Amino acid sequence: MQGESLRLWDPLVRLFHLSIAGVFVANYFFNEAGNDWHVWLGYYAMAWLLVRSVWGFVGPRSARWADFWPTPQRLAAHLRSLLKGKPQHRLGHSPIGALVMLLMLLALLVIGSSGFLMQEVDVLWGADWPLQVHETAADVLLALVCVHVLAAVFESIQVRDNLPLSMLTGRRKRLPEERAQ
Incomplete structure (x- = not known):
């Protein structure tokens, strides 16, 4: 059963991910x-952000905020497992991955909000601060x-x-170990 697999990411989450990635690359590297x-790509990204936010409450388990919210306990357990060299393999986001994902969504919201204010x-x-916020949030998102x-x-x-x-x-x-369960 080498090729056995299970469904993880639903089509909406995958389309959100690809859309946001595409918009970010286009707007950061190619569009003036x-x-x-x-x-318009910024508005498109903000619409997707709204859809994904709602989907986090009504979508399937792996898309729900409650399934992967990075609580202090989840973060500590994940960090301990990484330090011990025994990675946790779970469906969906790891706690640290979830934290980075939430920070990326927050940066995206700041980019969209500041872009809206400028536009x-x-x-x-003519005010400089919305542009500075916009550019800084875009650079933070690139780092994330x-x-x-x-x-x-x-x-x-690590998890093969x-x-x-x-x-x-x-x-x-x-x-x-998942097959045995």
Whole structure:
């Protein structure tokens, strides 16, 4: 049963992930700040953020906030397991992965909010602080994305499962101890 797998990420979570990743790459690296594509992709990302926020309450178990919320107890247990060299392998986000994911969503919200303020609020026209907030949040998000990608590769090696591929396919390998349950 080498190829046995189980469903993990639902289509909405996968489409959200790919959409946000695509928008971020396009707007950070290719679209000129303030041009029409940059603005409309920003609105698209904010719409996805709203959908994903609601989906965290009504979606399947692996998409729900309660399933992976990084409580202090979950974070401490995960950190202990990493320090002992015995990684926790669980469906969905690890507690530290969930924390990074929530920080990325927060950075995305700050980017969208500051972009909206720059674009739509006339009283702020010419003010420097929304642009500074926007650029700083985008740089923070880039750093978090790098941490996210490196951690996904690192954890994939540790737990012997291709976690980035599971986000594309929605499925992940079933481990021997999971088969026994």
